Amino acid sequence: MFEMIGGWLQRPNYIAFVLLFLWGIYIMVTRYNLVKKLIGMYLMQTSVIFFLVTTSAKRGATVPILLSTTEIIQPEAYANPLPHVLTLTAIVVGVATLGVSLALADAIYKKYGSLDEEEILKRLE
Amino acid sequence: MTRHLPAILFLLPLGLAICLPLIGIKHREWCRPLSIGVLAAMVPVSFANLVGVLQNGTIHYDFGGWAAPVGIEWVADGLASVMTVALSLVGLVCITFLSSVLFPYLGSRIVPFYTLVLLLIASLTGMVFAGDLFNLFVFLEVSALCAYALVGLAGGKALVAGFRYLILGTFGASLYLLGVGYLYAETGTLNMADLAQRVPSLVASKAFAVGVLFMFIGLGIKMALVPLHGWLPDAYTYAPDRVSPMLASLVTKVALYGWIRIMFWVLGAQAVVYQIRLLVLVGILGALAALVGAFLALSQVEIKRMFAYGGLSHIGLILVGISLGNQTGFVGGVFYLLNDAVMQAGLFFWAGAIIHLYGVRTIEDLGRLQGGAGWMSVALVVIALSMIGIPPTGGFFGKWYIILGAVEAQNYLAIVAVLIATLLTLAYFVKLFERVFRDRSTQPPPLIREIPLAVKIGLGATSVAVIVLGLMSDHIVSFLLKNAVPPGL
Numbered sequence: 001m002f003e004m005i006g007g008w009l010q011r012p013n014y015i016a017f018v019l020l021f022l023w024g025i026y027i028m029v030t031r032y033n034l035v036k037k038l039i040g041m042y043l044m045q046t047s048v049i050f051f052l053v054t055t056s057a058k059r060g061a062t063v064p065i066l067l068s069t070t071e072i073i074q075p076e077a078y079a080n081p082l083p084h085v086l087t088l089t090a091i092v093v094g095v096a097t098l099g100v101s102l103a104l105a106d107a108i109y110k111k112y113g114s115l116d117e118e119e120i121l122k123r124l125e
Numbered sequence: 126m127t128r129h130l131p132a133i134l135f136l137l138p139l140g141l142a143i144c145l146p147l148i149g150i151k152h153r154e155w156c157r158p159l160s161i162g163v164l165a166a167m168v169p170v171s172f173a174n175l176v177g178v179l180q181n182g183t184i185h186y187d188f189g190g191w192a193a194p195v196g197i198e199w200v201a202d203g204l205a206s207v208m209t210v211a212l213s214l215v216g217l218v219c220i221t222f223l224s225s226v227l228f229p230y231l232g233s234r235i236v237p238f239y240t241l242v243l244l245l246i247a248s249l250t251g252m253v254f255a256g257d258l259f260n261l262f263v264f265l266e267v268s269a270l271c272a273y274a275l276v277g278l279a280g281g282k283a284l285v286a287g288f289r290y291l292i293l294g295t296f297g298a299s300l301y302l303l304g305v306g307y308l309y310a311e312t313g314t315l316n317m318a319d320l321a322q323r324v325p326s327l328v329a330s331k332a333f334a335v336g337v338l339f340m341f342i343g344l345g346i347k348m349a350l351v352p353l354h355g356w357l358p359d360a361y362t363y364a365p366d367r368v369s370p371m372l373a374s375l376v377t378k379v380a381l382y383g384w385i386r387i388m389f390w391v392l393g394a395q396a397v398v399y400q401i402r403l404l405v406l407v408g409i410l411g412a413l414a415a416l417v418g419a420f421l422a423l424s425q426v427e428i429k430r431m432f433a434y435g436g437l438s439h440i441g442l443i444l445v446g447i448s449l450g451n452q453t454g455f456v457g458g459v460f461y462l463l464n465d466a467v468m469q470a471g472l473f474f475w476a477g478a479i480i481h482l483y484g485v486r487t488i489e490d491l492g493r494l495q496g497g498a499g500w501m502s503v504a505l506v507v508i509a510l511s512m513i514g515i516p517p518t519g520g521f522f523g524k525w526y527i528i529l530g531a532v533e534a535q536n537y538l539a540i541v542a543v544l545i546a547t548l549l550t551l552a553y554f555v556k557l558f559e560r561v562f563r564d565r566s567t568q569p570p571p572l573i574r575e576i577p578l579a580v581k582i583g584l585g586a587t588s589v590a591v592i593v594l595g596l597m598s599d600h601i602v603s604f605l606l607k608n609a610v611p612p613g614l
Contacts, residue, residue: 021303034288041295045299082309103274103277120285
């Protein structure tokens with residue numbers, strides 16, 4: 001048991017990821033304000049990005065770029081670049097989603113004069 | 126040249142989607158013919174691609190000249206090529222339908238509207254060909270973003286439905302991405318073929334099992350598998366009548382195809398998650414979806430909503446088919462998927478047309494059709510026969526092969542689920558027929574308006590297609606058995 005908790009404590013990043021992810025879901029589920037829901041959604045997306053970056057983190061590592069043709073390739077000295085690239089794409093996807101969602105929220109506000117979900121559902125009937 | 130066909134197939138709609146906003150500044154009226162033209166061009170290209178794949182084997186298309194495990198590749202094998210043929214054909218009929226004069230004039234919104242539709246088609250093509258888990262995620266999100274915007278386009282209630290769709294869809298996509306992250310952290314690869322080779326050594330890995338479950342739940346939300354279907358009925362009911370056929374027939378089906386690709390080509394049919402065979406899990410959820418979807422459809426009054434729930438039940442049936450773990454069941458499921466794309470398109474054409482021709486939204490109002498209106502009645506009967514599963518329509522043969530597969534697998538629960546779902550489908554269509562053909566209580570004469578050509582094309586093409594699929598089922602199934610069966614099944 002203690003070993004397990006000790007193991008967890010050595011990986012604070014993953015704990016932070018789990019907390020952020022669950023926090024995002026919690027906000028999405030419990031808040032009635034549409035914009036707050038979006039904040040929760042964005043927090044959740046960002047936590048996944050954070051997880052991807054964390055998997056490639058390495059102490060004292062450098063970028064995988066060869067400065068000269070004679071430089072010896074040392075794979076263990078480099079941080080894995082792929083998760084960073086995935087992260088870039090995922091950020092773009094997240095921003096696009098946020099854009100569409102804010103546009104929808106804006107249209108809802110103009111139509112129903114409220115961002116409160118309960119209020120909107122009342123007006124739908 | 127044949128090597129490049131998958132990329133060309135993708136670039137056709139994407140290229141026009143990028144050019145359209147520029148063309149639209151001066152020539153708004155060009156949007157419609159250009160979009161239809163591009164979809165029409167996709168049909169022969171997709172057939173050429175299919176022929177090329179059959180002659181020369183699977184095409185591995187490396188982007189940027191980087192070979193497979195390092196670079197991003199697209200894989201055009203038998204199944205993907207068949208899917209793109211179906212995608213371009215259904216897409217062509219849907220885009221013809223949505224250009225109909227029946228629907229309100231879009232004005233200046235016509236340019237972004239067609240851009241979104243073309244982007245949707247392009248991203249679905251990308252999803253079908255993707256040979257890389259992350260690439261699949263990107264296309265999944267592009268298609269979903271287009272779908273959110275298209276749903277919201279109707280304004281009013283559709284905005285709220287679209288917003289809910291967006292929240293749930295993004296949640297699903299994040300889970301999928303998280304699953305991909307787990308698998309990447311465990312194996313160091315994102316390429317499907319490369320990953321498939323490493324899967325056997327990961328049986329004991331918890332990260333692998335959790336990652337697979339996250340991916341399944343994520344795609345489950347996207348394909349609206351029953352406990353995760355909350356967004357679908359509202360989104361498809363309130364979506365603009367002109368786009369619901371395209372959304373209903375293509376978006377969820379391609380997400381389902383994505384899961385088929387991952388389950389059979391990456392994880393393998395024997396994959397085990399926490400001592401449970403993944404196929405058994407999928408089969409149980411599929412049977413549940415088939416029953417619950419059909420049952421909920423029975424209790425609906427709004428026609429579009431009824432068809433949306435019917436679609437949920439069919440997603441379940443397809444999952445039951447592919448989860449049987451033998452070739453017959455798999456091919457039955459895939460054949461049913463093709464049929465379902467056609468049937469859903471046809472049903473939503475019908476629902477959209479009667480809303481705008483007769484102002485009928487609910488089952489109570491259906492009496493206004495007075496059993497007349499030849500095109501509408503005949504199309505409804507033909508597609509309904511296929512939905513229920515009566516020969517010689519495609520729906521019957523799809524269910525037939527699924528049941529054959531279930532008998533072969535001695536999975537009697539699956540047979541019971543398929544039969545009960547069939548009976549429930551029969552029940553809700555009888556409810557519909559009762560109103561259309563027997564109800565004489567509504568007196569006001571129907572607003573007869575000439576049925577526009579695009580509606581006739583849509584209804585005619587889908588009705589003919591389900592019958593052709595039925596009559597040709599023998600050939601199609603043996604073709605799929607030969608060319609589209611996953612390894613190790």
